[in-house]
Amino acid sequence: MIERSPLFNAITYLAMLIGLVLVLLPFWVVFIGATLSLPEVARVPLQMWPSDQLFQNISAAWIRADLGPKMINSLVVAVGVTVGKIVIAALSAFSIVFFNYRARMVFFWLIFITLMLPLEVRIVPTYAIAANALSPVQALLDVTGLTGLVQQLGGVQIALNWNLLNSYEGMILPLIATATGTFLYRQFFMTIPDELVEAAKMDGSRPMQFFVDVLVPLSRTNMLALATIMFVSTWNQYLWPLLVTTDREHFGTVVMQLKALVPAQNGTPDWNVTMAGALIIMLPPLLVVAVMQRWFVRGLITKDK
Numbered sequence: 001m002i003e004r005s006p007l008f009n010a011i012t013y014l015a016m017l018i019g020l021v022l023v024l025l026p027f028w029v030v031f032i033g034a035t036l037s038l039p040e041v042a043r044v045p046l047q048m049w050p051s052d053q054l055f056q057n058i059s060a061a062w063i064r065a066d067l068g069p070k071m072i073n074s075l076v077v078a079v080g081v082t083v084g085k086i087v088i089a090a091l092s093a094f095s096i097v098f099f100n101y102r103a104r105m106v107f108f109w110l111i112f113i114t115l116m117l118p119l120e121v122r123i124v125p126t127y128a129i130a131a132n133a134l135s136p137v138q139a140l141l142d143v144t145g146l147t148g149l150v151q152q153l154g155g156v157q158i159a160l161n162w163n164l165l166n167s168y169e170g171m172i173l174p175l176i177a178t179a180t181g182t183f184l185y186r187q188f189f190m191t192i193p194d195e196l197v198e199a200a201k202m203d204g205s206r207p208m209q210f211f212v213d214v215l216v217p218l219s220r221t222n223m224l225a226l227a228t229i230m231f232v233s234t235w236n237q238y239l240w241p242l243l244v245t246t247d248r249e250h251f252g253t254v255v256m257q258l259k260a261l262v263p264a265q266n267g268t269p270d271w272n273v274t275m276a277g278a279l280i281i282m283l284p285p286l287l288v289v290a291v292m293q294r295w296f297v298r299g300l301i302t303k304d305k
Contacts, residue, residue, distance in 0.1 A: 028048075030275050032048060032050055032275075034278075036051045037051060037272065038269075040053075041270070057275070057276035060270075064261060065254075066257070070252050070253055073251060077237075081175045086230070088178070089180075090185050092111065093183075096186055112182075113179075115179045119240060120239065130170045130173075130174055133164050170245075174240070184222060189215065196214065220295075228289060235284060242256055258278060
């Protein structure tokens with residue numbers, strides 16, 4: 001039992017206030033910088049109250065970095081990865097929880113172990129697969145001797161190739177697997193009463209019908225919470241889009257394009273335009289979090305299933 005007292009309440013509110021200031025201070029600095037003129041942003045110390053150059057700086061950043069098409073690219077990638085992660089995580093957790101086969105826990109722990117392997121660690125093999133997504137199939141055909149057998153019998157050389165570089169598929173498909181999502185869905189599916197599963201079987205519900213008609217509606221809050229996390233994470237992804245795309249004009253993302261707004265070493269230090277560009281780039285994930293925060297919190301803490 002937690003005892004309430006004015007002293008502890010004051011300490012709690014003070015701690016929350018300090019945390020709020022530490023979280024919001026960088027955003028405030030970015031907003032202030034985006035409203036300043038060039039002489040004002042170069043002044044030391046930086047003023048901490050807004051000026052009147054916000055819309056001029058936003059317009060300059062939007063035009064200079066060509067943010068319109070890049071925003072569309074980032075939106076396509078973020079939505080594609082988010083939807084893919086939710087679908088793959090839900091189906092994999094569904095298989096692990098509701099299908100009784102011997103290797104299911106082995107598969108679960110193999111998926112879970114990948115939490116210790118961030119994208120930076122597996123970047124080289126992932127890039128090799130993206131350069132030719134069919135290379136594992138080609139290697140399997142070569143090892144089993146089917147490539148040579150087909151060539152001898154039919155005179156046809158099997159050379160499978162599917163290049164995902166400089167494409168939306170290359171930016172989306174390698175990122176859609178998520179151990180975190182699988183774990184969250186598994187924990188939720190384990191709370192489903194056995195009576196509900198038995199009732200669905202008695203009604204003649206097939207596995208996928210049970211998944212779509214029962215599990216998906218019940219896991220809506222968890223789905224929205226996971227979607228919020230994955231959208232923000234994918235929108236801020238920098239390394240993988242930078243590596244998998246060389247055609248930055250057509251497939252560049254806004255986070256990659258922010259580099260175009262950074263002043264050159266001997267150029268004009270117009271950090272106000274850079275801050276305005278950063279403000280534009282952070283706006284979509286902020287809006288997503290603001291709109292989804294109610295379901296996000298409910299999906300993480302709710303106990304009513």
